Amino acid sequence: MPSEDSPLLLDGLTVRYGSVVAVEDLSLEVRSGEIYGLLGSNGAGKSSTIKSVVGLVKPTGGRVRVFGWDPQTDSLPVKERVGYVPETQMLYDALTPREFLEFVASVRRLDMTAVHRRVREFLEAFQMWEEVDRPISTLSNGTRQKTLLIAALIHRPSLLVLDEPFNNLDPRSVRIMKDLLTSYVRSGERAALFSTHTMEVAQQLCHRIGILDHGRLVGEGTLADLQSRIRNDRASLEDVFLKVTSEEEEVARAVRALEEE
Amino acid sequence: MKSEGARDPPARADPRPGRPWKEILAIARTVYTELCFQAIYALKLGNLPGEERSGNPAQKARRRVAQSKLMVSLLMFLLIASALFTMAHGESFIGLTLPVPLYDDIILSGTLLLGLSLLWMIGLQLVPTLSNSRVFPWLSTLPLSRRDLKRVSGILLVWLFDLPAAVLLVFLPVGVGLLQHSWVAGLWTLPATAMTLVFALALSFRTGRFFLERVSGSPSGGSSVLLRWTYLLFWTIPSLAVSLFVSFSVPLLRAIEVWSRTHAQLFELLLLTFPFAPAGAPFGPFLSGSGIPAPWTALLGLAGVIYGLLAVGSGLWLWRTTLDLGPDPPATRRGPRVASVRLKRTSPVRAILTKDLRIASRNPGYAFLILLPLLDALVIGLSTYVENPVQASVVKYALAAVTVAALLATFFGPAFFATEVLGYSLTRTLPLTRRQMLLGKSSLVLLIYGISCVLVMSLVATRLADPFPFAGFAASELPAVIAAALLQVGILLHQTSRTGLPVANLYSGAWWTTLVVVPGLLVAGLPLLLFTLEQSYDGALALPFMAASSTLLLVSIGTWAFWGRARAP
Numbered sequence: 096m097p098s099e100d101s102p103l104l105l106d107g108l109t110v111r112y113g114s115v116v117a118v119e120d121l122s123l124e125v126r127s128g129e130i131y132g133l134l135g136s137n138g139a140g141k142s143s144t145i146k147s148v149v150g151l152v153k154p155t156g157g158r159v160r161v162f163g164w165d166p167q168t169d170s171l172p173v174k175e176r177v178g179y180v181p182e183t184q185m186l187y188d189a190l191t192p193r194e195f196l197e198f199v200a201s202v203r204r205l206d207m208t209a210v211h212r213r214v215r216e217f218l219e220a221f222q223m224w225e226e227v228d229r230p231i232s233t234l235s236n237g238t239r240q241k242t243l244l245i246a247a248l249i250h251r252p253s254l255l256v257l258d259e260p261f262n263n264l265d266p267r268s269v270r271i272m273k274d275l276l277t278s279y280v281r282s283g284e285r286a287a288l289f290s291t292h293t294m295e296v297a298q299q300l301c302h303r304i305g306i307l308d309h310g311r312l313v314g315e316g317t318l319a320d321l322q323s324r325i326r327n328d329r330a331s332l333e334d335v336f337l338k339v340t341s342e343e344e345e346v347a348r349a350v351r352a353l354e355e356e
Numbered sequence: 357m358k359s360e361g362a363r364d365p366p367a368r369a370d371p372r373p374g375r376p377w378k379e380i381l382a383i384a385r386t387v388y389t390e391l392c393f394q395a396i397y398a399l400k401l402g403n404l405p406g407e408e409r410s411g412n413p414a415q416k417a418r419r420r421v422a423q424s425k426l427m428v429s430l431l432m433f434l435l436i437a438s439a440l441f442t443m444a445h446g447e448s449f450i451g452l453t454l455p456v457p458l459y460d461d462i463i464l465s466g467t468l469l470l471g472l473s474l475l476w477m478i479g480l481q482l483v484p485t486l487s488n489s490r491v492f493p494w495l496s497t498l499p500l501s502r503r504d505l506k507r508v509s510g511i512l513l514v515w516l517f518d519l520p521a522a523v524l525l526v527f528l529p530v531g532v533g534l535l536q537h538s539w540v541a542g543l544w545t546l547p548a549t550a551m552t553l554v555f556a557l558a559l560s561f562r563t564g565r566f567f568l569e570r571v572s573g574s575p576s577g578g579s580s581v582l583l584r585w586t587y588l589l590f591w592t593i594p595s596l597a598v599s600l601f602v603s604f605s606v607p608l609l610r611a612i613e614v615w616s617r618t619h620a621q622l623f624e625l626l627l628l629t630f631p632f633a634p635a636g637a638p639f640g641p642f643l644s645g646s647g648i649p650a651p652w653t654a655l656l657g658l659a660g661v662i663y664g665l666l667a668v669g670s671g672l673w674l675w676r677t678t679l680d681l682g683p684d685p686p687a688t689r690r691g692p693r694v695a696s697v698r699l700k701r702t703s704p705v706r707a708i709l710t711k712d713l714r715i716a717s718r719n720p721g722y723a724f725l726i727l728l729p730l731l732d733a734l735v736i737g738l739s740t741y742v743e744n745p746v747q748a749s750v751v752k753y754a755l756a757a758v759t760v761a762a763l764l765a766t767f768f769g770p771a772f773f774a775t776e777v778l779g780y781s782l783t784r785t786l787p788l789t790r791r792q793m794l795l796g797k798s799s800l801v802l803l804i805y806g807i808s809c810v811l812v813m814s815l816v817a818t819r820l821a822d823p824f825p826f827a828g829f830a831a832s833e834l835p836a837v838i839a840a841a842l843l844q845v846g847i848l849l850h851q852t853s854r855t856g857l858p859v860a861n862l863y864s865g866a867w868w869t870t871l872v873v874v875p876g877l878l879v880a881g882l883p884l885l886l887f888t889l890e891q892s893y894d895g896a897l898a899l900p901f902m903a904a905s906s907t908l909l910l911v912s913i914g915t916w917a918f919w920g921r922a923r924a925p
Contacts, residue, residue: 189714189715198710203786215696
C-alpha cells in the first residue's frame with residue numbers, strides 16, 4: 096500500500112498544456128532504497144511528470160507528494176530534499192562551474208568543509224579540473240551535464256530526480272554515475288527517479304520501471320514482472336517496451352519502408 | 357609512405373558556379389529572420405514566445421527589430437539635423453570667432469564622430485547576437501561555396517545596419533550640399549561619410565570579437581574580474597561619446613576655439629586626424645583663407661586619401677572575416693589545470709547579487725545597464741568642473757545627477773530579472789524563498805543608485821559649501837528607489853510564476869515595458885516630482901515632503917511585495 100511518507104507518490108497526476116494532454120491519471124510510488132526508471136518515447140510525458148515532481152509544472156489534476164509534502168504549496172522542504180537534473184541544460188552560461196556551484200551551495204546553505212571535499216571528489220571523478228574556471232558557455236555538452244550532476248548531488252539529496260541524466264556523458268562518466276546511483280540508494284534512506292531512452296541503462300540500474308505511452312502508465316514493475324506480462328521471460332527491456340507500447344509492428348513497418356527506399 | 361619532399365596534391369576546386377542572387381537573397385532572408393527571432397525572444401536561452409500571443413512570432417520579431425532600427429535612425433536624423441542647424445546658425449549664437457570653413461569642418465567632423473559612435477554602439481550590441489546565434493557556423497555546413505557564404509554575410513551586414521546607415525549616408529551629404537548651396541560640396545561629404553560607416557562597422561566587429569574572447573570567455577578569479585570590468589568600461593566608450601557630444605557640444609566648441617589660438621600647431625595636427633581631414637574636403641578650397649597654411653591644405657588632402665585607403669582595407673577585412681564570427685570550438689577553450697577548489701558561501705540574497713554581477717561582468721549588454729547610470733552620474737558630476745558654474749548650479753547639477761541615477765537604475769533594474777532566462781528554471785528548484793529573490797534582485801538596483809550617489813558626492817563635495825541638503829536629497833530618494841525595485845521585481849516574479857516562462861529581452865515588448873518599467877519609474881519619480889513642485893512654490897518643505905512620500909511608498913509597496921500577492925508562489 097502506498098505510504099504518504101514515501102520519497103515520491105503520484106496519485107492520478109494529470110498535466111495539460113492547453114488542449115494537449117501530456118500526462119493523464121498517472122499513479123506511481125517510488126520507495127526508499129529504490130531506483131525507479133521512467134521509460135517512454137519522445138512526448139510520452141516523462142519530462143512533464145518530472146517537472147511536476149520538482150514543482151516546475153503545476154499539475155492540472157491529481158496529487159504529487161514528496162516525502163509527504165506538496166511541491167506546489169510546501170515547496171521549500173521539497174526543494175531541500177530533492178536533487179534535480181533537467182533534460183535541457185538549464186545553466187547560467189555566463190558563470191563558470193565553480194561560480195555556479197558556489198551559488199547553489201550558498202542558496203542551499205551547505206557546510207562548506209563537506210562541500211569542498213565533495214566537489215573535489217567529483218571534479219577528480221569527472222576529470223573536470225581544466226574546465227572548472229571556464230565559463231559554462233564555452234564548455235562541451237558533456238561537461239555542462241557533469242556540472243548539473245554535481246549541482247544536483249552536492250547536498251546529498253534524499254530524492255534524486257534525473258531527466259535523461261546520461262545524455263552527452265562519456266563512457267567513463269556514465270559508469271561512474273551508474274555505480275554512484277546504485278550505492279547511493281543502497282542504505283535504504285534515499286531514492287532516485289530517472290527517465291531515460293537507453294534501455295540497457297534502465298535494465299541494469301532500475302529496481303522498478305514504469306513505461307509511459309501518450310501520458311499514460313501502460314506497464315510497471317520489475318523486469319521480471321514486465322517479462323511475465325508479455326509472456327517471454329527472455330525478452331529484453333527493449334522488446335518489452337515495444338510490445339507494451341504496441342510499437343513493435345510500427346517499428347518493423349518503418350524499417351521496411353526505409354530499406355525499400 | 358610519402359617520400360621526403362613529396363607534396364600533397366592540390367585540393368580540387370569546386371567547379372560549381374555561384375548561386376544566383378535570387379537564391380542568395382532567399383537564404384539571407386531566412387537567416388535574417390532567425391537572427392531577429394533570436395534577438396527578440398532569446399529562444400536559445402529558453403524564452404519561447406507565449407502561446408497566447410497572436411500572429412506569426414517570426415514576423416513579429418522582424419517587425420520589432422525594424423521598429424528598433426527606426427528609433428535609432430530617428431535619433432541619428434535628429435542629431436544630424438541639430439548639427440546642420442548649428443552649422444547654419446550656431447556660430448553667431450554661440451559667439452565663436454572661428455573662420456567659417458574651419459567651423460564647418462569641426463561641426464561636420466563632430467557629426468561624423470557622433471554617427472560613428474552611434475553605429476559602433478549598435479554594432480557592439482549586434483555582434484554578440486550574431487556570434488551566439490551560430491548562424492555562420494551553421495551556414496558553412498550547407499553546400500554553399502565560400503564566395504556565396506560571403507555574399508550572404510554581406511547582405512546580412514547591410515540589412516542589420518541599413519536604415520541608420522542610410523540616414524547618415526544620404527541625409528548628411530544632402531544637408532551639407534543645401535547649406536553650402538553647392539551640390540559639389542555635398543558630394544564631397546560622401547567619401548568621409550562612407551569612411552565613417554566602414555570604420556564604425558570594422559570597429560564594431562573588431563572590438564566585439566575582442567570582448568567575446570576576453571570578456572565572455574574570461575575565467576574565474578580576482579584579477580580576471582578586474583580585467584573584465586576594465587574592458588567593459590571601454591565597451592561604454594561609444595555611448596559615453598554620444599552622451600558627451602550631446603551634453604557638451606558648446607563647451608567643446610569653445611575649448612577647440614581657444615585651443616586653435618593657444619596651440620595653433622597642435623590644432624593643425626588635430627586637423628590631420630580622422631574625421632577632420634576627410635571632412636574638410638568640401639571646405640578644402642576655402643581652408644587656405646582660414647589661417648591654415650597652404651601646404652597644410654595639401655597635407656589634409658593627402659591624409660584624406662590615406663584614410664580612404666584604410667577604409668578600403670577595413671571593408672575588405674570585414675568581407676573576409678565576418679563569416680568567421682562564431683564561438684570557438686569547446687576543445688580550444690580548455691583552461692589551466694586547477695590545483696584546488698575553494699568555494700565561498702554567502703547568504704542566499706548575496707549569492708543572487710554576486711551571481712548577477714558575475715553574469716553582467718561577462719555580458720557587455722548587461723554590464724552596460726550597470727555602467728551607464730554610473731557613467732552618467734560621473735559625466736554630470738564632472739560637468740560642474742567643465743562649465744565652472746556658480747554655487748547654486750553645482751547643487752542643481754548634483755541633484756540632476758542623483759535624479760538621473762535613480763531613474764536609470766529603476767529603468768534598467770528589471771532587466772536583471774531577464775538574466776535568469778533558462779537558468780531560472782533550475783533556480784526555481786533550489787530552496788530559495790520569494791523574499792530572498794525579491795531582496796537579491798532589488799539590491800542590485802540599490803547598489804547602482806548607491807554607487808552613483810557616492811560618485812557624485814565625491815566629485816562635488818569640494819564645490820559645495822553645504823553638502824547636507826544634497827546628502828538629504830539622495831537619502832530621501834533612497835526608499836522610493838527600493839520601493840520601485842520591489843514593485844518591478846514583484847510584478848515580474850508574479851507574472852513569471854503565472855506564465856511559467858522566464859523573461860528575456862524585457863524591452864522588446866511594449867506590454868512588458870508598460871507593465872513593469874513604467875510603474876517603477878512612476879514610483880521612483882513621484883518624490884522627485886513633489887520635491888520640484890514644492891521647491892517652485894516655497895522650498896522649505898521640499899525635502900521633508902520628498903522623504904515622507906518616499907518612505908510611504910516603501911512601506912506600502914514593501915507590504916505588498918513581502919506579504920501581498922507577489923508572495924504567492
